[in-house]
Amino acid sequence: MSDETRLIHAGKLPGALVRTVGPPIQKGSTVLLPNAAALYDDDNFITYGRAGLSAQASLQDALAVLEGAVGVTLYPSGIAAISGMLMALLKAGDEILVVDTVYKPVRRFCDSVLKRFGVKVSYYDAALPPEDLVAGASDAVRMIFMETPGSLTFEMQDMGRIAELARARGILTAADNTWGAGLTYKPLAHGVDVSVQALTKYVGGHSDVFMGSAAARDPALVRRLADGINHMGWAVSGEDAYAMLRGLRTLPVRMARHQESALRVAAWLREQPEVAALYHPALPGCPGHDIWTRDFKGACGLFAFSLKPAPQAAVDAFLDALHIFGLGFSWGGFESLAIWCDPQFKVRGFQRDYGGPVIRLHIGLEAPDDLIADLRGGLDAYADRAV
Numbered sequence: 001m002s003d004e005t006r007l008i009h010a011g012k013l014p015g016a017l018v019r020t021v022g023p024p025i026q027k028g029s030t031v032l033l034p035n036a037a038a039l040y041d042d043d044n045f046i047t048y049g050r051a052g053l054s055a056q057a058s059l060q061d062a063l064a065v066l067e068g069a070v071g072v073t074l075y076p077s078g079i080a081a082i083s084g085m086l087m088a089l090l091k092a093g094d095e096i097l098v099v100d101t102v103y104k105p106v107r108r109f110c111d112s113v114l115k116r117f118g119v120k121v122s123y124y125d126a127a128l129p130p131e132d133l134v135a136g137a138s139d140a141v142r143m144i145f146m147e148t149p150g151s152l153t154f155e156m157q158d159m160g161r162i163a164e165l166a167r168a169r170g171i172l173t174a175a176d177n178t179w180g181a182g183l184t185y186k187p188l189a190h191g192v193d194v195s196v197q198a199l200t201k202y203v204g205g206h207s208d209v210f211m212g213s214a215a216a217r218d219p220a221l222v223r224r225l226a227d228g229i230n231h232m233g234w235a236v237s238g239e240d241a242y243a244m245l246r247g248l249r250t251l252p253v254r255m256a257r258h259q260e261s262a263l264r265v266a267a268w269l270r271e272q273p274e275v276a277a278l279y280h281p282a283l284p285g286c287p288g289h290d291i292w293t294r295d296f297k298g299a300c301g302l303f304a305f306s307l308k309p310a311p312q313a314a315v316d317a318f319l320d321a322l323h324i325f326g327l328g329f330s331w332g333g334f335e336s337l338a339i340w341c342d343p344q345f346k347v348r349g350f351q352r353d354y355g356g357p358v359i360r361l362h363i364g365l366e367a368p369d370d371l372i373a374d375l376r377g378g379l380d381a382y383a384d385r386a387v
């Protein structure tokens, strides 16, 4: 054989691999099948790399354990997990009820793409009692999409009760559970049909990989979600799946530290004269604390507070005076972040008075005393400009 041919086929494929703690990261679009009969035997063989290889399969198995799911599908980002799940489970003529405090890009997807494909989208007030929400749903409603706590303002909903009532009417429920990360809250155990999360946040934990997941218990739903992935042609890389799996190993210890530090910072903030209100479901006295106490096993590092009303220049001065907190829209990583939220409330249908400008904090893994000192510096700058 010539060099051209020999170089294409030289280099042995490994036989049995030695065992490492993590799965092998296989790279491959082509999958070599063992024999002719396997070529069209999709039930027993992965016939193409887009379906995911070893690291992706390990991550799916581990997430199924975390979520208490029968099957988990992976998407290239958290928003892709939500849009992919919606595209897989809804059709023209259906209606979806979406909580008004939903993560803003979900609203953008619903209003632009879902509507274009003939799905009616209605937003409901997070404060609506489950009985009124489900009783008020039209016969066309196929799904209720929840997020608990709500993005930026942390409204809690009784997801288990909504799921129970919706099921009795043949309505599916789905929840964005990125805050609970499948660890401190388990939507499927509370009867929710599909648990979605942006793995980008706490599961990844290091602010460097995008991915999302959808988990379900009903095998028929799992199949529809997997078909959706296949139809849309989505794939995640082995390297990214491996990174997610690595994050998953330390999720419980990181979450415990995020929770502890965030509660400490929140309790301190509540005592500061510049602060109007705290929005943290795990903090006693905050809205939704009763539901959190009943349904959640813990919290994370993300919460919000409002400042007493002051000119915009004071809010900017607060943020610009922070040295440890970065100004950034993400969360779930090891680092602390802050944003001013109010511009994002404009799209909401149900407006609330939060007591003043709303600041969302992500409390990272830094020492809480250092974070408190940084926030005090920010509040001093705020007070200087507030007069």
Ligand SMILES: Cc1ncc(COP(=O)(O)O)c(C=O)c1O
Binding pocket: 077, 078, 079, 080, 103, 151, 176, 178, 179, 197, 198, 199, 200, 201, 210, 211, 212, 329, 330, 331
């Ligand atoms: C609640 C929530 N869901 C989903 C997402 C989307 O995740 P991703 O950035 O991976 O698309 C985010 C991102 O900020 C989020 O905050």
